[in-house]
Amino acid sequence: MADEQREIEMEVLRYNPEEDAEPHYQSYTVPFSNDTSVMQGLQYIKDHLDGSLTFRWSCRMAVCGSCGKMVDGVPHLSCKTFLRDYYPGKVRIEPLAHFPIVRDLAVDQTDFLEKLEKIKPYIIRDEAKPLAEGTYNQTPAELDRFKQYSMCINCLLCYAACPQYGLNPEFTGPAALALLHRYNADSRDQGKAERMPVINAEEGVWGCTLVGYCSEVCPKQVDPAGAVNQNKINSTMDYFLRFLAPRGASHS
Numbered sequence: 518m519a520d521e522q523r524e525i526e527m528e529v530l531r532y533n534p535e536e537d538a539e540p541h542y543q544s545y546t547v548p549f550s551n552d553t554s555v556m557q558g559l560q561y562i563k564d565h566l567d568g569s570l571t572f573r574w575s576c577r578m579a580v581c582g583s584c585g586k587m588v589d590g591v592p593h594l595s596c597k598t599f600l601r602d603y604y605p606g607k608v609r610i611e612p613l614a615h616f617p618i619v620r621d622l623a624v625d626q627t628d629f630l631e632k633l634e635k636i637k638p639y640i641i642r643d644e645a646k647p648l649a650e651g652t653y654n655q656t657p658a659e660l661d662r663f664k665q666y667s668m669c670i671n672c673l674l675c676y677a678a679c680p681q682y683g684l685n686p687e688f689t690g691p692a693a694l695a696l697l698h699r700y701n702a703d704s705r706d707q708g709k710a711e712r713m714p715v716i717n718a719e720e721g722v723w724g725c726t727l728v729g730y731c732s733e734v735c736p737k738q739v740d741p742a743g744a745v746n747q748n749k750i751n752s753t754m755d756y757f758l759r760f761l762a763p764r765g766a767s768h769s
């Protein structure tokens with residue numbers, strides 16, 4: 518089919534907390550072709566119609582995780598979502614749900630960043646191996662145990678999809694728990710005992726009510742819901758092992 522130019526109405530949420538009492542929608546008519554992404558539509562608005570429109574993006578190729586938006590109510594990477602799929606209707610663009618708005622489509626990610634820090638997203642060793650002894654080698658099977666969870670790009674689509682996080686922002690949430698699992702499952706890591714309190718807490722894995730929408734919207738097939746479920750098992754085992762080995766042998 519010829520890649521003809523068409524026009525679509527983009528209805529964009531606007532909000533400048535310094536000037537607006539309430540968020541409101543503004544409509545723009547945007548030309549597009551078959552390969553015009555929602556992000557490119559927003560760039561067209563910014564470049565040609567309204568330079569004050571604020572939104573985040575960087576890589577344009579589903580790698581950096583910064584361009585997440587609600588597109589017709591569904592969390593998507595806007596660089597990986599195409600206007601053609603919403604034509605001939607209009608398409609509504611809003612900031613990611615469940616996060617405070619900084620301005621227009623840009624949200625405040627502080628809460629997630631604090632949670633990320635709490636799960637200690639790095640390899641912890643009791644004692645680091647001297648450099649002269651070389652690298653920490655892993656078998657393909659050891660790599661498989663955490664590789665999927667290491668694909669997370671911190672795009673926060675899973676938080677926007679999670680009704681539990683919407684109800685209770687204390688909930689650690691899908692990506693942070695998936696990343697926690699990524700490090701606990703890594704054969705080079707010895708930090709499980711330090712992370713178990715985050716898993717076991719009420720706002721840890723037990724805050725999840727098994728909706729599973731987080732895994733549906735994840736653009737990197739991380740399956741955060743799977744990681745949370747796996748850690749419900751780990752948390753239960755940790756609970757019982759604490760009775761059998763109260764001095765922390767469960768964490769060895």
Ligand code: SF4
Pocket residue numbers: 668669670671672673674675676691692695731734735736737738739740741
């Ligand atoms: S788990 Fe998936 S949806 Fe959630 S932040 Fe990571 S990549 Fe994004």
Ligand code: FES
Pocket residue numbers: 574575576577578579580581582583584585594595596597
């Ligand atoms: S712009 Fe980087 S993921 Fe979309």
